[in-house]
Amino acid sequence: MxxxxxxxxxxxxxxxxxxxxxxxxxxxxxxxxxxxxxxxxxxxxxxxxxxxxxxxxxxxxxxxxxxxxxxxxxxxxxxxxxxxxxxxxxxxxxxxxxxxxxxxxxxxxxxxxxxxxxxxxxxxxxxxxxxxxxxxxxxxxxxxxxxxxxxxxxxxxxxxxxxxxxxxxxxxxxxxxxxxxxLVVHQRRPGGQSQFSALIDLGGRTGRFGPLMDWARANLALPLTVEQLADQAAMSPRNFARAFVVETSTTPAKAVERLRLEAARAAVENGFDPIDRIAEAVGFGDPERMRRAFLRAFGLPPQALRRSARS
Incomplete structure (x- = not known):
């Protein structure tokens, strides 16, 4: 047809x-x-x-x-x-x-x-x-x-x-x-994947939080709470949270999860470390917590993405 x-x-x-x-x-x-x-x-x-x-x-x-x-x-x-x-x-x-x-x-x-x-x-x-x-x-x-x-x-x-x-x-x-x-496209991104990843990487519409995101990416094993991020940005937690949403259209917690997901996905697909070790290294801590985040973002658990990358 x-x-x-x-x-x-x-x-x-x-x-x-x-x-x-x-x-x-x-x-x-x-x-x-x-x-x-x-x-x-x-x-x-x-x-x-x-x-x-x-x-x-x-x-x-x-x-x-x-x-x-x-x-x-x-x-x-x-x-x-x-x-x-x-x-x-x-x-x-x-x-x-x-x-x-x-x-x-x-x-x-x-x-x-x-x-x-x-x-x-x-x-x-x-x-x-x-x-x-x-x-x-x-x-x-x-x-x-x-x-x-x-x-x-x-x-x-x-x-x-x-x-x-x-x-x-x-x-x-x-x-x-x-x-x-x-097309040399690694794989089709699931529809549920966030489109704000690039915006987070840029540090927002004006780039105001670019240095902060670079710091967070280098320190994913830390808790990276709103208080920690606000302190790094030299702002009060309330003002920081409000300004961050305006700049990036997402919350600090979701932005941190996105950074962790990207680091974890690269490690899962391109490396050989055990899943639990990757979860700890990128700040998820619990492998089950990372698995749930993968399902929300990519529609697949870490093990399935690793198998897909190997094949």
């Missing part, structure tokens, strides 16, 4: 929002010929400039029926009013699986397709998105979210994760795994 799949773009779209998924579906088609009939589409078609200035040739929007519509994100979504042609089309086109990458969620929400549903978008747009679309159950701390047949994803490279998940849904886990290998 060939699935009609339209990737929708507009002036100032983000190029990787489209190019990443295209590569995923192209390679899936090599493994399972006839699986996808892929088109890039825009309101009137033609050469559509991305935010980088690189243009893609697009066809006019299809009349349907379509199996999947994937709406790209990008700077162009800052003017949703200027994209009402796409919004009107989304309200009327017959589509089985509406999806979006990054701020493409704005167009799905504007069309009413996300009302009452869980959804995500790029972390930098979540405050604005929540104000504009209060009927959407926004979950900002996710790589991608599936609510029935409606899928949304976080920023830019998360479009690759989303596309791999769609391939897995269509063609099975083995094909998705082969596509990931061909």
């Amino acid at each position: 060939s699935r009609r799949l339209a990737l929708v773009i507009f002036p100032d779209f983000q190029l990787l929002d489209v190019a990443g998924p295209i590569a995923v579906f192209e390679i899936a088609e090599r493994y399972r010929p006839g699986s996808y009939d892929l088109t890039v589409e825009a309101v009137e078609g033609g050469q559509i400039p991305s935010s980088s200035g690189v243009c893609l040739a697009a066809r006019p929007l299809s009349q349907g029926p379509l199996h999947t519509v994937m709406v790209s994100g990008g700077d162009g979504t800052r003017d949703v009013e200027g994209l009402q042609g796409i919004v009107r089309w989304l309200r009327t086109v017959e589509v089985q699986r509406p999806t979006s990458v990054c701020s493409g969620a704005y167009l799905l929400a504007e069309a009413g397709l996300l009302d009452g549903r869980r959804a995500t978008t790029h972390w930098s747009r979540t405050d604005d998105f929540a104000r504009r679309y209060p009927r959407v159950k926004l979950d900002a701390d996710r790589i991608f979210i599936r609510d029935d047949d409606v899928w949304t994803s976080a920023g830019i490279t998360a479009g690759i994760d989303l596309a791999l998940a769609l391939v897995e849904d269509d063609l099975g886990a083995e094909v998705a795994r082969m596509v990931a290998q061909a």
Whole structure:
């Protein structure tokens, strides 16, 4: 069965929002010929400039029926009013699986397709998105979210994760795994993985807590309580906790857990130390506590990730 799949773009779209998924579906088609009939589409078609200035040739929007519509994100979504042609089309086109990458969620929400549903978008747009679309159950701390047949994803490279998940849904886990290998993507990140990892690494939107995060990463075996972190940042615990959430959109405790998870995952996949020793070294202490954190973040326990890395 060939699935009609339209990737929708507009002036100032983000190029990787489209190019990443295209590569995923192209390679899936090599493994399972006839699986996808892929088109890039825009309101009137033609050469559509991305935010980088690189243009893609697009066809006019299809009349349907379509199996999947994937709406790209990008700077162009800052003017949703200027994209009402796409919004009107989304309200009327017959589509089985509406999806979006990054701020493409704005167009799905504007069309009413996300009302009452869980959804995500790029972390930098979540405050604005929540104000504009209060009927959407926004979950900002996710790589991608599936609510029935409606899928949304976080920023830019998360479009690759989303596309791999769609391939897995269509063609099975083995094909998705082969596509990931061909793309030299280590493995598909589970949708529940936090998208704030990079923001934490940067020390927040302004980088204010960058040195603190470097210190915490070098001292993961310490308890790293709010009081310890606040003292290191020369702030009172209350002011520190409030400022940290504003900067990073997550709590100090969740940020510390994210640092521990990243260090633990690298040790699990690339080393040979026993799991309990890794748990102690990165500050989880109890292996069971680390196992639960892995399940929340990656969808797999440490032993399964190690086996996957070995294979």
